[in-house]
Amino acid sequence: MTQPSPPETTPRNFLSADEARATILDAVSTIVGWERVAVRSALGRVLALDVIAPCNVPAHDNSAMDGYAVRAIDLAASGDTALTVVGTAYAGRPFSGIVGAGQAIRIMTGAAIPEGADTIVVQEVTRREDNQVFIPAGQRRGQNLRRAGEDLALGSAALSAGRRCGPAELGLIASLGIAEITVCRRLRVAFFSTGDEIASIGRPLAPGEVYDSNRYTLFGALSRLGCDLIDMGVIADNPAALEAAFSEASQAADVIITSGGVSVGEADFIRDMMMRMGEVSFWKLAIKPGRPMAFGRIGNAMLFGLPGNPVAVLVTFYQFVQDALLKLMGVNPLPPAGLFEASCSDTIRKQPGRCEYIRGRLSRANGQISVAQAGAQGSGILRSMSEADCFIVLPEDCAGVQPGDRVLVQPFDGLV
Ligand SMILES: Nc1nc2c(c(=O)[nH]1)N[C@H]1C(S)=C(S)[C@@H](COP(=O)(O)OP(=O)(O)OC[C@H]3O[C@@H](n4cnc5c(N)ncnc54)[C@H](O)[C@@H]3O)O[C@H]1N2
Numbered sequence: 001m002t003q004p005s006p007p008e009t010t011p012r013n014f015l016s017a018d019e020a021r022a023t024i025l026d027a028v029s030t031i032v033g034w035e036r037v038a039v040r041s042a043l044g045r046v047l048a049l050d051v052i053a054p055c056n057v058p059a060h061d062n063s064a065m066d067g068y069a070v071r072a073i074d075l076a077a078s079g080d081t082a083l084t085v086v087g088t089a090y091a092g093r094p095f096s097g098i099v100g101a102g103q104a105i106r107i108m109t110g111a112a113i114p115e116g117a118d119t120i121v122v123q124e125v126t127r128r129e130d131n132q133v134f135i136p137a138g139q140r141r142g143q144n145l146r147r148a149g150e151d152l153a154l155g156s157a158a159l160s161a162g163r164r165c166g167p168a169e170l171g172l173i174a175s176l177g178i179a180e181i182t183v184c185r186r187l188r189v190a191f192f193s194t195g196d197e198i199a200s201i202g203r204p205l206a207p208g209e210v211y212d213s214n215r216y217t218l219f220g221a222l223s224r225l226g227c228d229l230i231d232m233g234v235i236a237d238n239p240a241a242l243e244a245a246f247s248e249a250s251q252a253a254d255v256i257i258t259s260g261g262v263s264v265g266e267a268d269f270i271r272d273m274m275m276r277m278g279e280v281s282f283w284k285l286a287i288k289p290g291r292p293m294a295f296g297r298i299g300n301a302m303l304f305g306l307p308g309n310p311v312a313v314l315v316t317f318y319q320f321v322q323d324a325l326l327k328l329m330g331v332n333p334l335p336p337a338g339l340f341e342a343s344c345s346d347t348i349r350k351q352p353g354r355c356e357y358i359r360g361r362l363s364r365a366n367g368q369i370s371v372a373q374a375g376a377q378g379s380g381i382l383r384s385m386s387e388a389d390c391f392i393v394l395p396e397d398c399a400g401v402q403p404g405d406r407v408l409v410q411p412f413d414g415l416v
């Protein structure tokens with residue numbers, strides 16, 4: 001990996017979301033290491049090598065329809081042509097003879113095209129009388145055939161290295177008869193929460209404490225990416241404990257993600273410790289929520305110090321960390337941001353100068369997609385994050401939104 005060299009920022013020089021994203025992506029490169037896994041275990045994994053087709057798919061020319069396999073040369077230009085049906089071809093049980101002049105074969109979808117035939121006539125347009133079938137004029141030579149290799153040709157790259165396997169990829173690999181493939185090793189991510197006020201679940205809260213939710217949102221986000229997780233719990237604002245945690249994390253993991261203690265407040269231990277142990281820059285981002293963030297490395301591990309506020313954790317994770325993790329995991333190209341435009345049904349007040357990620361809900365009426373705010377937008381309010389199904393992304397220069405204005409929307413879920 002190249003050394004990260006994030007730009008310096010001052011309170012007057014906030015880093016834009018695009019600059020932060022570009023700096024982070026420049027600083028990370030794919031981890032080294034791969035393993036062989038069975039096809040099903042490849043779900044969510046990233047291909048380390050191209051998958052080269054060891055055979056044609058389909059393996060043989062076959063029929064796309066139930067009907068009759070005929071020779072186009074036998075068919076009259078006008079009127080019906082009577083052909084003699086001399087056999088049947090089923091999927092998996094081919095007709096082994098040759099289709100001669102004036103002959104036809106009854107054929108089922110998926111059955112191999114018998115030798116001699118070059119055209120499939122769908123059964124609905126034909127008329128059958130005993131062993132004779134009448135074919136109307138107007139058939140096209142080669143119609144309703146699926147050619148050998150038309151999906152995947154022998155020797156071609158069926159999938160490229162860098163592709164993350166979803167359901168379609170598993171099916172594609174299986175269609176080639178491949179049982180095991182080579183994928184990048186899993187990314188190891190260590191994460192912990194910081195702060196004296198943060199309590200682990202399972203015990204009553206002492207005065208001034210809050211339950212640790214960040215470790216659970218991060219657990220969810222990281223698990224969905226298929227990372228190997230090293231959950232290091234809650235680390236108190238104590239130099240010795242923090243040093244031990246950062247040291248252990250940097251040796252065990254490719255990436256360290258923390259929450260809390262990156263702003264200018266009382267948690268200076270964490271900032272000092274990050275600075276002392278690694279090359280870390282503290283950024284003020286021109287975004288809301290998620291303004292303070294630390295980025296750099298400790299030893300060989302990349303470090304993302306996310307802000308403590310629970311929604312700020314998720315915003316910074318999805319806007320900056322997730323693509324970096326995907327790049328480290330070997331994903332290439334990275335998925336598009338998935339932004340589209342919708343009509344906003346709310347008034348949203350906003351100052352220019354920072355990009356805001358508003359929790360929104362999409363709806364559809366009369367063929368129009370519109371979006372509304374999903375409730376209170378404070379950066380500690382997880383409830384609206386859970387009720388939202390998208391971010392409304394208001395760019396830096398936006399000075400507010402009126403009902404009916406077009407806004408950019410980033411949906412949380414893709415279809416596949
Ligand atoms: N004078 C300034 N104060 C603050 C600024 C600033 O620029 N100047 N930025 C504000 C913003 S914006 C954020 S975000 C926070 C981030 O600060 P920290 O990263 O140092 O986070 P903490 O102070 O530790 O915590 C903030 C908030 O979040 C709660 N928290 C922390 N960890 C968890 C957890 N694991 N689970 C649930 N809740 C958590 C914590 O109790 C605080 O309420 O700073 C602002 N202040």
Ligand code: MOO
Pocket residue numbers: 287288289290291292307309312379380
């Ligand atoms: O920017 Mo802070 O991350 O709003 O809460």
